[in-house]
Amino acid sequence: MTLVLFFYFAAVIVATAILVVALHKPIYSALSLLVMFFHVAGLFVLLDAEFIAAVQIIVYAGAILVLYLFVLMLLNVRADEGYHQQFRIGLIVGLAVLVEAIFVLGQSGFADRDPAAVPPAAPVPGNTEGIGRALYTTYLFPFEVASLILLVAMIGAIILAKKGIFGKEERGR
């Protein structure tokens, strides 16, 4: 059962990930990315990580995809403006990643740790609680650093976008 679900999620993830780069209309790419995010959440559920699955849906499918869509509408990309003409570079990078993946998988005895063969840890009630405990006691400092990084992201986004607004207003005058 778990294996069947895993292969379903993995197959849909691969298919929609290819669609993201292969579709000609950017909005369709964004929507297939949405389907991919949902199926990644499904994989997390299979790994007993329900909190991460919820985060995947709330943050990625909810917030980040909205951001992507806004950026698409901001940039005003047309369907017929061929924006995937980097096929050759993509091929080279893809081959490099493939070689690396084969190397890594062959090296570390990764095949022995087949996730479907390993019995999943007994489902503890509330792995959110576990995350909370770990995050706010052991990993206290990384947590505060994360909040600083988010602050930097906020200020950076405002400064960059504000420049655009002011520039536009000056040009408009």
Add this chain to the structure above:
Amino acid sequence: MVSQTAAYLSQYFSIFLFIVLAIGFGVVTLLISNVVQPRLDTEEKLSPYECGSEPISDARNPFPVRYYIIAMLFVIFDVEMIFIYPWAIVFDKIGFWGLFEMIVFIGLFIFGYLYAWKKGALQWE
């Protein structure tokens, strides 16, 4: 072990049902309206229109950059909310330091929020 996994996954059956119902509602609604609608495809009706009048420009206008700021702020506050959620579950078990940490965390965000406010990123003139 298999039965345990099955029991774990069966907790998600209602979510699965919810997703199926949500997709099914959309598909079935469109199918029914496609079946029962009268088809009067006159040339006038098939021509593009907006609010009853002829479209005056291309529909694909670029959005103002303000939408980007709002979306970016939404992402950041969304992530903040995600961090508060596990804290809220364990905050009675991690003692005073947990509270202090969260005060620092939210304080940083309030600083960012005030910055966004002062810079007029939330303004829509």
